[in-house]
Amino acid sequence: MELNLLAAAIVAGLAAIGAGLGFGLMGGRFLESVARQPELAPMLQTRMFIIAGLLDAVPIMCIAIAFLMIFQ
Amino acid sequence: MAADTPTGYIKHHLTNLTYGEVPAGTPVCDSHGELTGETFQQASWILARCDAQVDAMGFWAFHVDSLAWSGIMGFLFVVVASMVARRASAGVPSGMLNFVEMVVEFVDTSVRDSFHGKSKLIAPLALTIFCWIFMMSSIKLLPVDTASAIAAALGLGYMKIVPTVDPNITLAMSFSVLGLVIAFSIMSKGVGGFFGELAFHPFEAQGITKFLLVPVNLILEVVALLAKPVSLGLRLFGNMFAGEFVFILLAAMMGYWQFVGSVPWAIFHLLVIPLQSFIFMILTIVYLSMASEHH
Numbered sequence: 001m002e003l004n005l006l007a008a009a010i011v012a013g014l015a016a017i018g019a020g021l022g023f024g025l026m027g028g029r030f031l032e033s034v035a036r037q038p039e040l041a042p043m044l045q046t047r048m049f050i051i052a053g054l055l056d057a058v059p060i061m062c063i064a065i066a067f068l069m070i071f072q
Numbered sequence: 073m074a075a076d077t078p079t080g081y082i083k084h085h086l087t088n089l090t091y092g093e094v095p096a097g098t099p100v101c102d103s104h105g106e107l108t109g110e111t112f113q114q115a116s117w118i119l120a121r122c123d124a125q126v127d128a129m130g131f132w133a134f135h136v137d138s139l140a141w142s143g144i145m146g147f148l149f150v151v152v153a154s155m156v157a158r159r160a161s162a163g164v165p166s167g168m169l170n171f172v173e174m175v176v177e178f179v180d181t182s183v184r185d186s187f188h189g190k191s192k193l194i195a196p197l198a199l200t201i202f203c204w205i206f207m208m209s210s211i212k213l214l215p216v217d218t219a220s221a222i223a224a225a226l227g228l229g230y231m232k233i234v235p236t237v238d239p240n241i242t243l244a245m246s247f248s249v250l251g252l253v254i255a256f257s258i259m260s261k262g263v264g265g266f267f268g269e270l271a272f273h274p275f276e277a278q279g280i281t282k283f284l285l286v287p288v289n290l291i292l293e294v295v296a297l298l299a300k301p302v303s304l305g306l307r308l309f310g311n312m313f314a315g316e317f318v319f320i321l322l323a324a325m326m327g328y329w330q331f332v333g334s335v336p337w338a339i340f341h342l343l344v345i346p347l348q349s350f351i352f353m354i355l356t357i358v359y360l361s362m363a364s365e366h367h
Contacts, residue, residue, distance in 0.1 A: 053351040054307070061310030067317050071082050 008066040015062030022055045078324040083123070085216060085320045088238060089223070089230045090120040092133025099124050103227045121229035135238055142235040145207040153203075175203065182354060187361045189260075194360060197252075198353050201245070205349040208235045209312055212345075213338050216319050236312040239305070246305030249356050253300070256363040270294065304355055311348050315341055 030048045034041045093115055100110040101122035119136070120126045126133075156172045165173055179199045187194050212234040223231030235241045257266045270293045275285045318337055322330040 049347060050351060050354060053347045057307035057310055060314045061306065064310055064314040064317060067314070067321070071079050 004069045008069040011062050011069070012066040015059035015066075019056060019059035023052070026051055026055065081324045082317075082320050084230065085220060085323075086232065086237075086317075087123070087126060087230045088135035088232050089137040089228055090126050090129055090133045091117070091136045092120070092129030093117050094120075094125055094128045098128040101125060101229070103229075105229050119228065126230075135232075135240060137231050137233060138235045138238040138241050141211065141233050142204075142208055142241055145211070145235070146204055149200075149203050149207055175199075179353070182350075183357055186354060186357045189361065189364045191256075191360075191364070194357060198357055201356055202349050202353040205236060205245075205308065205352055206346060208241070209345045209349065211235075212237070212312065212316055212319065213341065215334075216316075216323050234312060234316055236308055237316045239309045239313075242309040242312075243301070243305035245352075246301035246308075249304065249359065250297070250301040252356075253297075253359050253363045256360050260364040270297070300355075300359055304352060308348055308352055311344060315344060 026048060030044060033044055094112055095115050096112055098112045099122075100108045100112060101124070102108050103121065105122040107122065107124070118125070120129060120133075152168070153172060156169050160169060176199060179202055180195055183195045183198050214233070219231045219233040223229075232238070254266070257269070261269065271286045271290055272282060273289055274292055275289055276282070277285055315337070319334055322333040322337070326333065
């Protein structure tokens with residue numbers, strides 16, 4: 001078996017764990033805040049999307065690196 | 073061409089059209105990228121046609137396609153916006169005018185929300201960054217083979233049309249932002265204030281201990297200063313690169329059936345592209361706002 005496949009699998013798996021935890025925390029906190037103060041929902045939603053964009057950058061770079069490991 | 077296997081196809085689609093100097097001894101390729109068996113007798117400046125030439129050019133080479141397409145997109149934005157601005161009137165806006173007004177107003181609101189200070193530069197800068205990145209990244213919604221097929225018909229070896237998939241472009245933009253951050257800091261705090269913030273900031277003390285802490289502070293602050301543009305540029309590059317990679321992978325693996333996967337992915341990218349342009353813009357504003365604050 002080629003080790004680069006294993007490496008890519010580890011990278012992609014860890015990225016998925018991180019992204020899942022991050023999005024779960026973010027979405028949960030967002031719902032909590034909206035439940036507490038529903039009138040702030042539109043403002044919080046914009047901010048949540050900003051943080052979503054910041055958050056998904058890291059795992060998606062891991063995915064790019066994993067692709068590179070497979071196809072280089 | 074080396075695009076027969078999936079790996080070769082992917083590599084070919086991720087190579088920029090490069091203009092650079094090849095040293096003597098580099099193999100010559102014909103217009104289909106096949107080696108002719110000859111080699112260059114002396115160092116010469118050429119457009120690369122095959123991988124061997126791209127590798128031989130090394131670091132000091134131009135990515136002609138990234139430069140050209142980013143220029144074209146910037147020019148398009150300027151032309152459209154200035155045409156609309158010339159026709160603007162106090163009456164009921166229509167069509168294109170309405171759209172441009174919406175974008176300008178959206179950027180203006182974001183700047184007002186995030187930038188706490190007065191500057192005539194910030195709002196136009198934010199608008200430029202947002203629209204330019206949006207337009208550069210939007211080219212990737214074209215099917216991946218369109219541009220390289222046209223380029224191949226014109227006799228060019230490579231054509232990677234999405235400029236934001238080239239780290240040179242995204243990092244150039246983010247390091248320009250770093251230059252602006254430094255300029256804003258120096259303008260609002262003076263040269264002494266700027267270097268004082270670098271040298272005395274996180275760990276503060278009185279008397280002689282203040283100077284003993286300078287090396288630690290300097291290392292921390294310089295790293296923090298440089299991490300901003302690097303993460304800014306790599307975030308945009310990473311997102312766009314991964315997106316483009318999936319498009320190319322689908323095209324390589326599924327042939328004409330690629331649309332089964334690439335249409336949903338393109339629809340997802342209708343969200344990702346504006347979001348990433350918006351994040352680049354808002355982080356620029358936040359960094360500049362932090363730079364121009366007094367302590």
